[in-house]
Amino acid sequence: xxxxxxxxxxxxxxRRLSVALTVLAVALAVALLLGVERLRTDAxxxxxxxxxxxxxxxxxxxxxxxxxLYSVFHIGDATANLSWASVEHVAALPQVKWLVPxxxxxSHRGHRxxxxxxxxxxxxxxxEGSSLAFAAGGPFAEAPARAEDIFQAVVGAEVAARHGYRLxxxxxxxxxxGAGEGGPRFAEHADKPFTVAGILxxxxxxxxxxxxxxxxxxxxxxxxxxxxxxIPGLKIAPEHVRKFDLRPKSxxxxxxxxxxxxxxxxxxxxxNAHAGxxxxxxxPGATLQQLWDLVGIAExxxxxxxxxxxxxxxxxxxxxxxxSLGERxxxxxxLRALGASPRAVFALLAVESLLLAVAGIALGLGLLYGAGAVxxxxxxxxxxxxxxxxxxxxxxxxxxxxxxAASLVASLLPGLRAYRQSLADGMTVRT
Amino acid sequence: xxxAGRAELAPAVRLAGLRYRWPGxxxxxxxxDALQLGAxxxxxxxxxxxxxxxxxxxxxxxxxxxxxxxVEVAGQALGALSAGARDRFRADHVGFVFQLFNLLPWxxxxxxxxxxxxxxxxxxxxxxxxxxxxxxxxxxLAARLDLGAELLDRPAAQLSVGQQQRVAAARALIGRPGLVxxxxxxxxxxxxxxxxxxxxxxxxxxxxGAALLFVSHDARLAAHFDRVLDLxxxxxxxxxxxxxxxxxxx
Numbered sequence: 001x002x003x004x005x006x007x008x009x010x011x012x013x014x015r016r017l018s019v020a021l022t023v024l025a026v027a028l029a030v031a032l033l034l035g036v037e038r039l040r041t042d043a044x045x046x047x048x049x050x051x052x053x054x055x056x057x058x059x060x061x062x063x064x065x066x067x068x069l070y071s072v073f074h075i076g077d078a079t080a081n082l083s084w085a086s087v088e089h090v091a092a093l094p095q096v097k098w099l100v101p102x103x104x105x106x107s108h109r110g111h112r113x114x115x116x117x118x119x120x121x122x123x124x125x126x127x128e129g130s131s132l133a134f135a136a137g138g139p140f141a142e143a144p145a146r147a148e149d150i151f152q153a154v155v156g157a158e159v160a161a162r163h164g165y166r167l168x169x170x171x172x173x174x175x176x177x178g179a180g181e182g183g184p185r186f187a188e189h190a191d192k193p194f195t196v197a198g199i200l201x202x203x204x205x206x207x208x209x210x211x212x213x214x215x216x217x218x219x220x221x222x223x224x225x226x227x228x229x230x231i232p233g234l235k236i237a238p239e240h241v242r243k244f245d246l247r248p249k250s251x252x253x254x255x256x257x258x259x260x261x262x263x264x265x266x267x268x269x270x271x272n273a274h275a276g277x278x279x280x281x282x283x284p285g286a287t288l289q290q291l292w293d294l295v296g297i298a299e300x301x302x303x304x305x306x307x308x309x310x311x312x313x314x315x316x317x318x319x320x321x322x323x324s325l326g327e328r329x330x331x332x333x334x335l336r337a338l339g340a341s342p343r344a345v346f347a348l349l350a351v352e353s354l355l356l357a358v359a360g361i362a363l364g365l366g367l368l369y370g371a372g373a374v375x376x377x378x379x380x381x382x383x384x385x386x387x388x389x390x391x392x393x394x395x396x397x398x399x400x401x402x403x404x405a406a407s408l409v410a411s412l413l414p415g416l417r418a419y420r421q422s423l424a425d426g427m428t429v430r431t
Numbered sequence: 432x433x434x435a436g437r438a439e440l441a442p443a444v445r446l447a448g449l450r451y452r453w454p455g456x457x458x459x460x461x462x463x464d465a466l467q468l469g470a471x472x473x474x475x476x477x478x479x480x481x482x483x484x485x486x487x488x489x490x491x492x493x494x495x496x497x498x499x500x501x502v503e504v505a506g507q508a509l510g511a512l513s514a515g516a517r518d519r520f521r522a523d524h525v526g527f528v529f530q531l532f533n534l535l536p537w538x539x540x541x542x543x544x545x546x547x548x549x550x551x552x553x554x555x556x557x558x559x560x561x562x563x564x565x566x567x568x569x570x571x572l573a574a575r576l577d578l579g580a581e582l583l584d585r586p587a588a589q590l591s592v593g594q595q596q597r598v599a600a601a602r603a604l605i606g607r608p609g610l611v612x613x614x615x616x617x618x619x620x621x622x623x624x625x626x627x628x629x630x631x632x633x634x635x636x637x638x639x640g641a642a643l644l645f646v647s648h649d650a651r652l653a654a655h656f657d658r659v660l661d662l663x664x665x666x667x668x669x670x671x672x673x674x675x676x677x678x679x680x681x
Contacts, residue, residue, distance in 0.1 A: 003549035007535075014537030330532045336494065337529070338602075339522020339550035341515050426494040427527065428485055428614075 004344055008352040019356060022317040026360025029313035030403055031367040033306040034396050040299050042388055050205045051284045053125030055264050058090055058271060059253040061278035068287045071102055071253035074112045074206040081250040086277045090254060095263040098123050101251040103218055106173045108211045111159050113173055115218035118142040123257055126205045137167045137198035140214050150217050151238060152197040158208040158381060160199045169196045173221060189221040192238045204386050216246040310403055314410045321353050321414040329429045332418060337427040345422040350415030357407030441506025443610045443642030444468040444491060448500035451486055461486045462668040473633055473643040475656035482662045484646055488614055492525060493517035505609040523553035526603025530615040533599035536588035540598045543587050544569040547602045554606025572601040576631055592619050600632055607639045614646050629655050
């Protein structure tokens with residue numbers, strides 16, 4: 001081992017406490033920087049994995065990003081609905097292979113309720129094109145013959161796990177977005193509970209946290225409602241709802257699959273220029289890109305802030321090493337008397353700082369993986385974010401490289417200072 | 432003649448026509464026409480503060496070079512060497528013992544002694560040529576300087592001042608350098624210990640065949656030495672107060 005390296009290690013060991021704190025500061029900064037980067041890429045991957053195999057999403061006239069967010073990601077609410085006539089019009093287009101309507105608006109204990117058809121389970125794809133799988137049971141009944149079959153529900157993996165639902169359990173939907181658990185529940189459809197007919201396997205999509213029911217079921221619980229509230233004095237028992245027309249009058253959006261992907265832009269133009277009700281048709285992938293362009297600014301700001309934190313961490317480290325130089329002048333003079341060149345003194349301090357930085361980076365990586373392992377279940381259940389715990393990706397290696405380069409530059413500072421100091425002091429320090 | 436042979440015959444220190452002025456100084460701080468310390472010779476150099484003592488030691492160590500004149504150590508003209516080569520030469524051929532703060536407090540006594548070999552390949556080579564290892568040589572010197580084996584593993588900061596000075600002496604002597612320079616090494620010791628330390632130092636330098644340049648302001652210590660020099664007399668640099676001012680401005 002070279003004398004300089006040995007001396008650096010021993011000198012560091014001698015100043016354990018201040019060194020440990022500096023290393024911790026650098027480590028936290030590095031963990032923050034890499035954590036932000038990882039969350040960013042994982043969030044993007046998560047979003048990109050949520051929908052595949054759908055060529056167009058159609059909704060009422062409005063913003064493309066907004067339509068994608070509320071229809072697919074269950075974020076925010078629709079400002080206008082899509083009439084059933086428009087849905088039928090789109091479904092009847094010759095290029096359209098399949099159409100799945102989605103009706104949002106109700107909730108169950110804070111979870112979104114999605115009214116749809118059994119085609120949803122047939123055509124909805126996520127990840128690399130996998131369809132929805134059931135952990136138990138199956139889809140709700142299609143075109144139910146019996147009145148009670150109207151009130152069947154399929155719950156997401158998350159919903160089932162959180163509330164311990166099993167097949168056959170009865171659940172009550174709430175009108176509107178719902179106040180969430182613990183909130184007031186004045187607008188419940190308590191008179192028409194649903195039966196759990198199926199439990200979805202985890203899919204890492206918003207459907208994990210959703211309840212799916214048939215459009216008829218959704219229509220049925222609202223037969224004695226008007227304008228978002230129960231009609232006073234009117235009570236229609238569940239067994240009587242089949243006497244009413246349960247065809248939906250409107251839905252929130254529709255997922256559309258085409259016979260040929262090449263027609264997608266033509267159909268999109270056609271729908272956007274639809275003469276009847278104003279419609280918006282979007283390509284999920286392209287709109288997702290729009291969304292990234294939008295949040296990219298925030299992402300960059302976040303990344304810049306974390307980079308600044310790293311700079312602060314390194315500056316703190318340099319400050320600690322520089323501060324130690326004052327009390328170490330005698331040590332450096334001794335080393336000079338023993339034949340250490342000013343260059344060796346420079347190397348001693350530079351190596352010392354670099355060792356601290358590298359230790360900080362290593363510890364930071366450890367913190368990142370440790371925190372990742374601890375937090376990933378919580379992130380997955382609370383925010384539907386799948387945190388990857390694999391090796392650093394290319395972007396992260398680049399960041400690590402940048403941090404290392406910055407530490408290298410930072411470590412030159414104490415080295416240069418010690419070099420000049422030892423040139424001036426020689427073998428003896430005047431006090 | 433081999434380099435080693437030359438080093439043994441050549442005077443340990445030879446100064447000729449030496450003039451040194453600190454950068455920015457108005458006067459020379461050191462002006463010595465001739466001074467010679469023979470190989471293996473042990474001399475007392477009386478140097479009151481302000482007499483240019485520190486400057487002289489820095490010149491002998493090759494940390495600084497004179498504006499004119501020459502400094503030879505063990506037959507090597509230091510002015511002919513690059514700065515890096517002078518550092519290596521100092522490591523190999525000159526051992527220093529200072530007044531205080533000789534040791535790195537966070538290294539053990541043993542590692543402090545061995546530190547002298549870290550930057551000095553020739554010291555290591557001489558130990559190897561004598562059939563030893565640095566570790567064994569450090570232990571042997573420590574024993575001769577009355578440092579118990581149990582002390583060697585203690586951090587230097589935990590040793591008494593007297594013990595620290597003996598560790599410093601062992602470090603100066605390890606690997607048999609041709610010259611040991613001691614700068615007020617006893618001023619932090621009480622009177623009894625001063626005697627004992629000087630006796631040890633003289634004895635060990637004799638055993639190692641090293642010349643000793645013992646610098647002190649305390650003339651009473653001169654009694655132990657066969658040769659006594661007076662820096663104030665040797666140094667013709669202007670006036671003492673001018674020298675002090677120049678040194679103070681450093």
